Every structure is written in C-alpha cells, then in structure tokens.
Amino acid sequence: MTLRLDHLSVTRQNGRETLRDVSLAVGAGEFVGLIGPNGAGKTTLLRAAQGLLPATGSSSLTALTPGQRAREAAFLPQSREIAWDLTVETLVTLGRTPHLPSRADRDATARAIAQMQLTELARRRATRLSGGEQARALIARALAQETPLLLADEPIAGLDPAAQIATMQLFARLATEGRAVIAALHDLSLAARHCTRLVVLHQGRIAADGPPEEVLTRALLAEVFHITGSFVFTDHGPLFQPTGLT
Numbered sequence: 064m065t066l067r068l069d070h071l072s073v074t075r076q077n078g079r080e081t082l083r084d085v086s087l088a089v090g091a092g093e094f095v096g097l098i099g100p101n102g103a104g105k106t107t108l109l110r111a112a113q114g115l116l117p118a119t120g121s122s123s124l125t126a127l128t129p130g131q132r133a134r135e136a137a138f139l140p141q142s143r144e145i146a147w148d149l150t151v152e153t154l155v156t157l158g159r160t161p162h163l164p165s166r167a168d169r170d171a172t173a174r175a176i177a178q179m180q181l182t183e184l185a186r187r188r189a190t191r192l193s194g195g196e197q198a199r200a201l202i203a204r205a206l207a208q209e210t211p212l213l214l215a216d217e218p219i220a221g222l223d224p225a226a227q228i229a230t231m232q233l234f235a236r237l238a239t240e241g242r243a244v245i246a247a248l249h250d251l252s253l254a255a256r257h258c259t260r261l262v263v264l265h266q267g268r269i270a271a272d273g274p275p276e277e278v279l280t281r282a283l284l285a286e287v288f289h290i291t292g293s294f295v296f297t298d299h300g301p302l303f304q305p306t307g308l309t
C-alpha cells in the first residue's frame with residue numbers, strides 16, 4: 064500500500080477538530096479525487112498525512128525519514144508562490160533533490176517539462192510566467208520527483224480548460240502505470256470523469272468513498288455540497304454535470 068492513514072485527526076490550536084478520525088488506504092493504480100466544500104479538511108488531510116501538521120493517529124508517510132519520504136511522495140501545495148528568480152528548467156530540477164545526482168535527473172526534468180507542455184518556456188524566468196504557467200511549472204517539479212505517490216492540493220486550479228484536461232489525463236495515466244495519485248479537487252465533473260475513486264470530506268470526516276458514480280448520489284450532493292447534479296450516459300462514458308443549488 065502506498066499510503067495508509069489510520070484514525071488520523073487534527074485539532075487546531077483554537078480547539079477545533081478539523082480532521083476527524085480519517086482512515087484511508089491508497090494503493091498503486093489509484094487516482095483518488097479528494098473532494099468536499101471549502102473548509103471540509105482536504106488541505107488538512109494532505110498536510111497531516113505527511114507530518115506537516117500535528118495529528119493523532121498515524122500515517123504511513125510519517126514513519127519514514129524525511130529523505131525516504133521525499134523519495135516516496137511528492138507534494139504540490141495549494142499555494143503557488145514561486146519566490147526564487149530561477150528558470151523553469153532549474154525550478155523543475157529542484158524536484159530531483161531527494162535523489163542522488165545522476166544522469167537520470169536530466170531525463171526526469173525534461174520528461175516533466177514535456178508532460179506539462181513547458182518545453183518552450185523552459186529557459187524563461189519562472190517568476191515572469193503567467194499564473195497558470197507557474198502552476199504548471201510547479202506540477203512539473205512534483206512530477207520530476209518521480210515518486211510512487213503524488214499528493215496534489217488543487218492542482219488544476221487556475222489552469223485553462225485544455226491544461227486542466229491534460230493534467231487530469233496525465234494523473235490518470237500515472238495511476239495506470241502503477242503510481243498512486245491523490246488530488247484535492249473542486250471540479251466535480253473532471254473528478255468524476257478522470258478519477259478512479261472519490262473520497263468526500265465533510266466537516267473533517269470521510270462522508271463517502273468509492274467509484275464516482277456510487278459516491279455522487281443525489282443525497283450526498285444535497286447534504287455535503289448543497290447542489291443538484293446528475294450523470295449523463297454518453298458514448299464517451301458517464302459524464303457528471305452539476306445542475307443547480309438545493
């Protein structure tokens with residue numbers, strides 16, 4: 064198993080429990096969409112799973128040394144800030160830091176840059192790219208780490224439609240190739256279309272966990288998201304469409 068959380072809970076300094084008794088196992092071949100409304104606990108879960116927040120319970124990642132963890136899991140944080148005046152290529156190469164220097168570094172960097180369609184921007188200063196281009200460069204840095212597990216916090220926020228679809232397809236392909244991906248997402252249509260499994264967080268707890276068509280029921284959409292929506296069955300497979308507010 065690539066990631067195993069057992070009874071993980073987080074209580075903030077103000078006494079609020081923002082993650083409540085979350086148990087979850089994610090294995091190779093899975094592309095898990097972590098969904099839930101604003102404040103549901105998605106970022107809290109992704110951070111606590113890596114030991115970046117004090118938590119009770121356990122995570123398989125926190126048992127590792129920092130070096131082992133960096134070779135096991137790549138993390139794309141929600142904040143897209145790039146502080147350093149580096150080229151895109153150098154920024155992406157930083158994803159190779161957990162590995163011993165080798166000839167594979169250049170290949171992994173080039174592969175990640177190509178995967179995020181950044182080849183033409185590789186020599187540009189990362190700080191001088193558009194917001195969406197910077198977001199793609201940071202995804203490329205996480206991809207260059209070439210870890211069995213990728214944790215991504217709202218990876219497609221701010222990307223144009225083509226880049227959103229390309230990124231979701233890429234993550235699905237990584238899963239098919241035997242990696243595990245867990246991504247916090249707000250776009251339920253894209254999540255339903257590309258993820259193998261959806262985990263719904265609601266007020267810090269797991270409210271549902273399973274294949275998209277089984278998870279996005281009318282009752283769950285109403286209770287957790289306060290929306291209506293439905294699956295439309297097409298030649299391209301089932302498509303989910305949010306339709307309104309409850």
Ligand SMILES: Nc1ncnc2c1ncn2[C@@H]1O[C@H](COP(=O)(O)OP(=O)(O)OP(=O)(O)O)[C@@H](O)[C@H]1O
Pocket residue numbers: 075076077079081099100101102103104105106107108
């Ligand atoms: N540093 C903090 N101190 C206290 N409470 C916090 C802190 N950070 C987040 N919270 C609270 O924890 C809860 C979960 O926040 P979290 O960021 O995990 O939600 P999220 O599901 O990622 O939301 P979003 O979709 O808005 O990014 C929220 O109620 C939030 O107000």
